[in-house]
Amino acid sequence: MSPLRRVGGLFAAALAALTVAACGSSSTGSSTTSSAAPAAASSSAAPAAATREVKDATGTLIKVPAEPKRVVTLTQEDLDAALALGVAPVGITNGQGIDTPPAYLADKVQGIPVVGNLLQPVIDKVVEVQPDLILAGDMQDQQILDQLRKITPATVVTMAPTDDWKLSFMGIANTLNKLDAAKQVLADYDAKIAEAKGKVKPAEVSIVRWNPQGPSWMEKRQFASFVATDLGLTRPKAQDKDGTAHSMPLSLEALADIDGEWLFVSSLTADGEKALEDVKKTPAFKELKAVKNDHVVSVDGSVWSTRGAPLAAQIVLGDFVKALAG
The missing domain is CATH 3.40.50.1980 (Nitrogenase molybdenum iron protein domain)
Structure with missing residues (x-):
């Protein structure tokens, strides 16, 4: 059973139990x-x-x-x-x-x-x-x-x-x-997810926030990652970790951990944006599979890197559909 289905099952069970407990309120x-x-x-x-x-x-x-x-x-x-x-x-x-x-x-x-x-x-x-x-x-x-x-x-x-x-x-x-x-x-x-599944191609997606110290990839239950899972998208092996947070910033020597068929990348600060622009000039970045295939997508860090909520989820979903629609 997938992590999403396990989470969904727990959510449904908890909600049902609490609904019974709260009758009459x-x-x-x-x-x-x-x-x-x-x-x-x-x-x-x-x-x-x-x-x-x-x-x-x-x-x-x-x-x-x-x-x-x-x-x-x-x-x-x-x-x-x-x-x-x-x-x-x-x-x-x-x-x-x-x-x-x-x-x-x-x-x-x-x-x-x-x-x-x-x-x-x-x-x-x-x-x-x-x-x-x-x-x-x-x-x-x-x-x-x-x-x-x-x-x-x-x-x-x-x-x-x-x-x-x-x-x-x-x-x-x-x-x-x-x-x-x-x-x-x-x-x-859920209805929008179902509709989007009919539009997007199956893909492996890397979800990364660029910090001044280097890139951090997002764990599988972090907000944007959760939307990806809802869509049926997969993650690179290095990012196949359950959790709601992100990795420590990676060095240039570890850039392979952010590679994937597609790379969705954001930053939260001007310093992070500058660090990303600087690394784009390096051979290590240019060797990434997503870079070679022109599959790098810049997204809004103030949406993608947050804990998330419904209106933000619509934006993340729209970004995925725009990039991956067949």
């Missing part, structure tokens, strides 16, 4: 996966102040609004997921490795106040937007969490470091009380 359901799992809903509060409890990704029970109105997102993934679920935040952070909101979401976040950088909120700016719910991604800085919970106790660590993008998304959806909508979002994604 508020409107749109409150079941989810390992991230931000639900507990018993509150029934005593007045409708205008209705709350429910979720278990966040650290296992902590957090009381959150049943229908949050003023959501702040501290990561790109929280923002992407919220927008995919029809929730417009009142405060957001800049994207990964950049000093602006993610470019692929720019048209959807115009006019929304920026309250800091990724997982680095400016506390005064968060206070100004008066949130009733803060989606804190995989925040691990307890001091910042304590400060945020003074603004609103409804500050939720929505994802664990080992969660793949679908598990993270369902955790965020549960916190927002949008599980039914989330199931539809994933069903739509």
Whole structure:
């Protein structure tokens, strides 16, 4: 059985079990996966102040609004997921490795106040937007969490470091009380995957982020890699490792580890981009099979190198289809 099917099976089993456990809770359901799992809903509060409890990704029970109105997102993934679920935040952070909101979401976040950088909120700016719910991604800085919970106790660590993008998304959806909508979002994604499979040729794909220190390849359950697996694409032998992270930066002597029939490459910083441009001039890079066959595809690192969410998944899927369509 493939890694994807094993993950999918666990996801389905966990979701089914939690759905049974959550029967009788508020409107749109409150079941989810390992991230931000639900507990018993509150029934005593007045409708205008209705709350429910979720278990966040650290296992902590957090009381959150049943229908949050003023959501702040501290990561790109929280923002992407919220927008995919029809929730417009009142405060957001800049994207990964950049000093602006993610470019692929720019048209959807115009006019929304920026309250800091990724997982680095400016506390005064968060206070100004008066949130009733803060989606804190995989925040691990307890001091910042304590400060945020003074603004609103409804500050939720929505994802664990080992969660793949679908598990993270369902955790965020549960916190927002949008599980039914989330199931539809994933069903739509599955439909697009099925359609794309009829267009793309079978291929071996190397997925790489170029850093100033050298290239890192992505493990098989990292976001973009997961989309590749959904499409039925294979990975080079050197990259056939289960996990949600990436390799250490490789030296020029180890460039063979990034070779494949196709090479999808991105960077997150100007220094990484410069390092990539410099290495393109070297004999070692020119000897790569993908380079010789003109199968090198430059992609957006602020999308491909993240933990991922539904709107980003559509972009990665589109990039694969554009390159590999028969």
